[in-house]
Amino acid sequence: QKEVEQNSGPLSVPEGAIASLNCTYSDRVSQSFFWYRQYSGKSPELIMSIYSNGDKEDGRFTAQLNKASQYVSLLIRDSQPSDSATYLCAVPSGNTPLVFGKGTRLSVIA
């Protein structure tokens, strides 16, 4: 089973700051990378996908991919208390459509 690793946190940042969430993966042939957000007691929802090396921006969210280092990150600019959630990194691997990391819990302090 290929692995997806994330720091479990909690990661605490003050309101308005940049939150940086990191993910490493072991399957070198992976070509697609996804970030899901999960609020406490709710189901995961897709917030970002990235397929090419470099940065992809969507509003306050930026996904960064470095395939050589097998590293993908999610930056949240101008963090808001409503961003407090668990962020799950997910990567297709082998025969498994998506392998999820255990998630990083983010807390934005007002």
Next chain:
Amino acid sequence: DAGITQSPRYKITETGRQVTLMCHQTWSHSYMFWYRQDLGHGLRLIYYSAAADITDKGEVPDGYVVSRSKTENFPLTLESATRSQTSVYFCASNPDSGGYEQYFGPGTRLTVT
């Protein structure tokens, strides 16, 4: 309403009983998935299906049975529930080949006593 629904939302059952969790989607998505989510383990894939009558095992299939006779339904059965199967179960679906961008149902919280 369109979307993906799960039933029941909460279930308490006893060890050894058979339990079926239902999942229904109205998008006509090809792919459907069952995950369980536990503290310390994250989301783990139990089974998935690429189309009606096609199912494949995921990471943790033991003790579970699935079927998919219709595109819109993907029930998950615990044949003889054990306490280790206490968990939150999520169903998800995806319209494309590959099953990458998945849309999740609200979840079923199952407690086995």
